[in-house]
Amino acid sequence: MNDFQFSNFKFVPLHILFWVGVWFFFVYFFSYNSTNSSYVFYFSSFLLPITMGTTYFFAYFLIPKYVFRSNYKLFIIYGIFAIVFSTYGILLTIFGNFIFLTNLKVTNVPPMSRNYIFVLILVYLVVGLVSFIRVLKKNSETIAKNVRLENKLLEGNLRLKDQELQYLKKQIHPHFLFNTLNTIYGFAIARSEHTPELILKLSNLLDYILYQVQKPLVPLQEELAHIEEYISLEQIRFKDTLQVTFKKELKSKNLQIPPMLFIPFIENAFKHGTILLGTLEIAIQIQASEETIFFEVTNTASKLNSNTNPIGLGLQNIEKRLQLLYKNNFTLVSEQTKNSYSIKLTIHL
Structure with a gap:
C-alpha cells in the first residue's frame, strides 16, 4: 500500500x-x-x-x-x-x-x-x-x-524572457553608445569647439543608459526628453545640413514604456539618412493615449542605393524586444519611396 x-x-x-x-x-x-x-x-x-x-x-x-x-x-x-x-x-x-x-x-x-x-x-x-x-x-x-x-513553468518562461530582454538591451545600448562615441571622436579630431558640449550631452545619455534602462518601464515623457537630448547632439554634428521636426501628441501623462524603445529607430534615421539638396530631413511623430502608442520616423533617403536604410543590429534587436514585450499587440511597418524612408510602429496597450 x-x-x-x-x-x-x-x-x-x-x-x-x-x-x-x-x-x-x-x-x-x-x-x-x-x-x-x-x-x-x-x-x-x-x-x-x-x-x-x-x-x-x-x-x-x-x-x-x-x-x-x-x-x-x-x-x-x-x-x-x-x-x-x-x-x-x-x-x-x-x-x-x-x-x-x-x-x-x-x-x-x-x-x-x-x-x-x-x-x-x-x-x-x-x-x-x-x-x-x-x-x-x-x-x-x-x-x-x-x-x-x-x-514553475511560468516562472521559468518569465525568467527566460527577462534574460533575453537583458541580452537584447546589452546589445542595443553599446551599439548606440559606439555610434555616439564615433561622432565625438570626429569632432575631437577636428578640434571642434562643440566637443565639450557633445561630451556633456553624452554624459546625460550615459546616465540614462546606465541607470534608467535597468528599470522595466520608464515614464514616456522621460523617454521623449532623452530623444530630444539625442537630437540636439546630432544637430551639433550635422550643423546646417540637418532639419528635424518632432511632433508630440500625448493624451495621457502617466504612460510608461520600456526604456530606449524609440531611440534605435531615430538613430537609424540619422545614420542611414541621405542628404538631398543639401539637407537631411527627419520627421518624428508620436501620438500616445491610454490604449495606443503610434510612433513614426521618416528620413530623406535615396532609392538608388539599396543599402541606404539597412536593418542594422539595433533594429533587429528592437524588433525582437518588441515581440517579447508586446507579443502580437504591435505592428512595425517600413516604407521606402524615391526620396524617403519611414518606419511606423503601433503598440496596442
Whole structure:
C-alpha cells in the first residue's frame, strides 16, 4: 500500500477517531428496536475490523493502484474478490454471534443485524465514503501539483524572457553608445569647439543608459526628453545640413514604456539618412493615449542605393524586444519611396 504510510503518525489520531465514530454508528444502528446491548456491542466490535480491512483495501490499495492509473479491468476483478471475502467475513460474524451469544434463539438477535443485505450495505457505505474522500483528496492534490508545475513553468518562461530582454538591451545600448562615441571622436579630431558640449550631452545619455534602462518601464515623457537630448547632439554634428521636426501628441501623462524603445529607430534615421539638396530631413511623430502608442520616423533617403536604410543590429534587436514585450499587440511597418524612408510602429496597450 504505497499510498498509505503508517509512519505518518500525524494522521493516526484522525483514523482512530474516525473508526471510533464508525463503531458508535454501528452500535446505534444495530440497537434499533433491540434491548440486547451485549449482542450489539460484540457484533459491532467484530464487524468493525472487517469494515476497516475492506475500507483500507479499497481506498488505499485498489483505487490508487488501479483507478488512479486507469486500469479499471483489474480494479473490477480485485474488487469482486474483495466483496466476496468481505461477504464471507460478514457471514462469519453474523453466524458466529448468533451461535455464541444468543443460545441459538433468533428472537435474541437484534432485527437490524439479522438481514445480511442491511449489514453489507452498512459496511460498504463506510467503504464508499472513505473511498470517495480518498479520490477527492487525490484529485485536489493532483490539481495543486499541476498548479505548482504551471507556476514553475511560468516562472521559468518569465525568467527566460527577462534574460533575453537583458541580452537584447546589452546589445542595443553599446551599439548606440559606439555610434555616439564615433561622432565625438570626429569632432575631437577636428578640434571642434562643440566637443565639450557633445561630451556633456553624452554624459546625460550615459546616465540614462546606465541607470534608467535597468528599470522595466520608464515614464514616456522621460523617454521623449532623452530623444530630444539625442537630437540636439546630432544637430551639433550635422550643423546646417540637418532639419528635424518632432511632433508630440500625448493624451495621457502617466504612460510608461520600456526604456530606449524609440531611440534605435531615430538613430537609424540619422545614420542611414541621405542628404538631398543639401539637407537631411527627419520627421518624428508620436501620438500616445491610454490604449495606443503610434510612433513614426521618416528620413530623406535615396532609392538608388539599396543599402541606404539597412536593418542594422539595433533594429533587429528592437524588433525582437518588441515581440517579447508586446507579443502580437504591435505592428512595425517600413516604407521606402524615391526620396524617403519611414518606419511606423503601433503598440496596442
